[in-house]
Amino acid sequence: MYSADIRSRALSFFEKRGHTVVPSASLIADDPTLLLINAGMAPFKPYFLGEAPAPYERATSLQKCVRTVDIEEVGQTSRHGSFFQMFGNFSFGDYFKEKAIPYAWEFLTSSVSDGGLGLPEDKLWVTVYLDDDEAEDIWRREVGVPKDRIQRLGMSENFWSMGVPGPCGPCSEICFDRGPDFGQEGGPVANDERYLEIWNLVFMQNIRGEGPAKEGYEIVGDLPSKNIDTGFGLERMALLLQNVPTIFDIDTTRRILDLAAELSGAKYGAGVAEDVRLRVVADHILTSVMLIGDGVTPSNEGRGYILRRILRRAVRMMKLLGAGDPVVHELVARTVQVMSPMYPELGDEHKRIDRIAVAEEAAFTQTLRSGTAIFDMAASELRKANARVLPGDRAFQLHDTYGFPIDLTLEMASEAGLTVDEKGFRDLMAQQRARAKADAAARKSGGHGESGVYRELLAQGPTEFTGYGELTSEATVRGLIRDGKRVRSASEGDIVELVLDRTPLYAEAGGQDSDAGTIVADSGLHLEVLDVQKVARKLWVHQVKVRSGEVAEGAVVLAQVDPEWRLGARQAHSGTHIVHAALRQVLGPTALQSGSYNKPGYLRLDFSWTGGLSPETRTEVEEVANLAIRRDLPVAVEYMPLPKARELGALALFGETYDEDVRVVEIGGQWSRELCGGTHVGHSSQVGPLTVIGESSVGSGLRRVEAYVGIDAYRYLAKERALAVKVGDILGVPTPEIGDRVEALIKQLRDAEKQLARFRGELLHNLARNLAAHATPIGGVSVVAEHLPEAASADELRSVVLDVRKLLTASNDAAVVALTALSNDKPLVVAAVNDGGQQRGLKAGDLVRLASKALRGGGGGKPDIAQGGGTDPLAIDEALKLVRETIGQKTAH
Structure with missing residues (x-):
């Protein structure tokens, strides 16, 4: 049975039993505690936590999931993968164990012709939690599972929680006996490889307290509403039904x-x-x-x-x-x-x-090249120090900083006759993972540790947002929060979170920054609004500073948006839509927005594209946007069901979660049509001038455009104009001629640099001829060992050495050249030996190592050419003397 067939059967089975089929949510989690969706129930977490009312009593879904905590184990086992799909059926206060258990059994064991999976009942085993008599009773009496095929397991195996205080409850698992080829008999307790878990039923009925993630925590009470979260992993089920050994062998x-x-x-x-x-x-x-x-x-x-x-x-x-x-x-x-x-x-x-993906492959190929060069440098340093073990921190640096895989480092080290301090590397990796887990735990507890406070306030109903139609609204203070706890009042100087029953202040969302404003009352109360955020997408939480007076729960106040702030915010958000539409018009429909941020007067938009935009393309995008602004296109807002919006071609932002009814913002009708909850101008001309100030890369296949709008665009252009006038005055040309004048000056400079380099080359060549002419014979070898004050860099020194060797080789059988110079007050040494000199036992690398040691440094290289340096300029004469003496000793033998 193909994976797609298993999926459609499961969804159809539960849809016929009153469950709403919910499409898979994006892998980008709409949850501050998660980077990516890692469980089938994750999109429904607000309903289980009571942060938001569930829009349906029963739901079923096949959810995309990614889990990468133990990525190194992928491929090592038969059932471990990064991407997997979780089928689930959920009940939010509707049915409980009495229906969830028979539903699961019926789907698994019903014949294929009846829409089930057709698994033989005598192959199925069941586990329940230690004291869950109710679940065992349903399995035995209602489903008919024999007592000897029901086993009880402890908290670590058969009790679920999120790892932090909150909902929890016992589990019951269904396992399939794959037969003696997979291990010993005795049920899931004896062998979980043979008795493969294929279905897990979570009975969410309790509230847990503080304690370890898996077991040993206290159960502090019962949930007011019991929920069901059950289901199976599609890949594991396909493995079983397709009778293949691993999830990598399924269709x-x-x-x-x-x-x-x-x-x-x-x-x-x-x-x-x-x-x-x-x-x-x-x-x-x-x-x-x-x-x-x-x-x-x-x-x-x-x-x-x-x-x-x-x-x-x-x-x-x-x-x-x-x-x-x-x-x-x-x-x-x-x-x-x-x-x-x-x-x-x-x-x-x-x-x-x-x-x-292709752009990332190309980038990594380049990384492999540069990483190889860095490894070669590290290996060279080890050899100089007579060491054979690459330290763990160097291997970790290659991995963490340069993206160089550890297996490649191990392989290259082996080829170079080296080993790697794997333990040191693994320790650093473990520390990094521990930091990541600690961060994840902080996000997890930070996101829900205070959820009870918000839940209390949300129970009074969602905040009514009035800001689309007005900038000032009368409201009642529902609650005040300080340090995660409710407080009755706050006085001058305090910073607290404040929840109103209604507000005109926009909460940060959809890339738009939150509104600035004030909250006041006749009593002399004055609150400055510092930030506005949404909790569970329905509760507006204002962070405020009390400037004067005292605010208390139940107070009637006037919430006010700063009109200038909102004007700039509306211009920027509409400008973002216009730039997005302009990009798609110029580059094509694949230039899709993947993120944005806008605040009064400023916008940035990230979009999918490889390679930078040429100046001409950037200008064209800017012109298309400003032409749309000049055309005074109407901006219309309409609410409609999500399927209708998609049918109309409304663009949705990747990773965003949308309700069943969505808000569609159109600029010029079909010219720009996007799902958006932000605030906008009434006509495109109200955006004012728009000027693109930058375009850059923010990752492989991702570009960023930044722009100013309105008065900020005018101010930016005014500064640019003033700068152009100043440069024109300095150059003594009118503004339109600045480009030509600068181009001419650059050409003159480059010509002068080329002429200088030519003169410099001639000087060094003449110097080389002079040195070669005064070579000293030592033991039948022509030797030049001198200090070269004229050389300005290692490259120049190397060039002179090679020139001298070439001149000596033309007239002598054996020749050695060793020259020193100073660079940034530090001595350099370069040596070269021709074939005749090497036949006499002389090697450039040996001579450089000897000289560098005298200079209190290091170096080395090949027998024909080598380079080094040191830190003691006063030792130059001594180093050259050692070179001459060594040549004499070698040639004497």
Whole structure:
């Protein structure tokens, strides 16, 4: 049974039983505690936590997930992958164990013709929590599972929580007996490889307190509303139904793996190392395609770093397998083909996904080159110090700073006759992971540690946002929060969070900065609004500083938006839409926005594109935007169901989560049509002048445009004009002629530099001829060992040495040249030996090491040419004397 068929069967089964089919949320989590969606229930977390009312009592979904905490284990086991899909059916205060348990059993065991999976009942085992008599009773009496196939497990295996105080509850798992080929009998307690877990039912009924993440924490009470979170991993179910050994052999992943084998020349099944690498490639390319499809772009932090790491790891594995040419283009195409039946949007985004992935492959190829050079330098330093172990911190630097994989460092070290302090490297990696986990834990507790306070306030109803229609609203203070706790009042000088029943102040969202403003009352109360944020997308939380008076819960106040601030914010946000539309008009429909930020007078917009924009293209984008502004296009706002908005072609921002009814903002009708909750001008002309001030790269396949609008654009242009006038005055030409005049001056300067370099070259060549003419014979070898005060750099010194050697070789069988010079007050030494000199046992590297030691430094090189230096200029004469004496000693033998 194909993966797409398993998916459609599961969704259809539960839809027929009253569940709303919810499409997979974006992998970009709408949750401050998560970088990426890592569990099927994650998009529903606000409903389980009570932060927002669920829009349905029952739901079912197949959710895309990415988990990269133990990425090094991918491919090593049969069931561990970075990308996976979680099917789930959920109840929000509706049914509980009495329905969830029979539903799961019915779907698994019903015949294929009846829409089930047709699993034999006698192969299924069940586990329940230690004291969950209710669940065991339902399994035995209502479902009919024999008592000897029901086992009880403890908290670490059969009790679920989020790892922090909040909802929790016992679990019950369904396991499939794969037979004696997979291990000993005895049920899931005895062997979880043979008895494969295929379904997990979480009965969310309790509240946990502080304590360890897995077990040992206190159960402090019962949830007011019991919830259900049950389901299975699609890949694991496909493994079972398709009777294949690993998740990498199922119908989707195996097709990617087979292409990787074809492109690299590797053979799957030929050996453990090759098999692991092929599995990693298949998993990581699939994960990368799904992440890019949801709007993640490679970068050096957050989600972008996760994508960069796994995509580069896939490229590296392909190189280890023997692939030479770029391979990502073909692997991406195969992945899109494989996954499109379940996620049709991948087909629409294929070009964008391919462009970003291919650009990252090219960037990593360059990184491999530069990383190799850095490794070679480190290896050279080790040899000079007679050491054979690359320190762990150097290996970690290569990995962390330059993206150089540790397996490549180990391989190259072995080739160079070196070893790596793997323990030191692993310790540093463990410290980094610990910091990341601590950060994640801080985000997790920070995001929900105070959720009870907000939940109390949200229970009184969502905040009514009035800011689309007015800038001043009368409101009532619902609550005051300080340090995560409710307080009754706040007085002058205090900074607190304040929740109103209604507000005109825009909360930061959709790239738009929050409004500035005040909250006042007749009593003399004056609050300065410092920030406005939304909690659970429905509660407006104002951070305020009490400038005068005292504010208390229940007070009636007047909330006011700073009108100048809002005017600039509206101009900037509408300007962002206009720039986006202009980019798509000039570059094409694949130049899609992937992020934005705007505040009064300023906007920046990130969009998918590879390669910088030429000055002509940048000017064209700016002109298209200003022509749209001049045309005074109407700006219209309409609310409509999400499917209708998509049908109209309204653009949605990657990673954003939208309600069933959305707000569509149009500028000039179809010219610009986007889903947006921000504030906008009434006509495009109100944006005022728009000037692009910068265009740059912010990651592989991602560009950023920055612009000013309105009075800020005018001020920027005025400064530019004043600067141009000043430069024109200095150059003595009218402003329009500045470019030609600067170009002429640069040409004159370059011509002068070329002439100077030519004169310098002639001087050094004459110097070389003079030195060669005064060579000293030592033991039958022509020797030049002198200090060269005229040389200004190591390159010049090297050039003179090679010139002298060439001149001596033309008239002598054996010749040695060793010259010193000062660079930044530090001595340099370069030596060269021709073939005749080498036959006499003289090597440039040996001579340089000897001289450098005298100069209190180091150096080395090949027998024919070598270079070094030191820190003691006063030792130059001594160093040259040692060189001459050594030549004499060598030639005497």
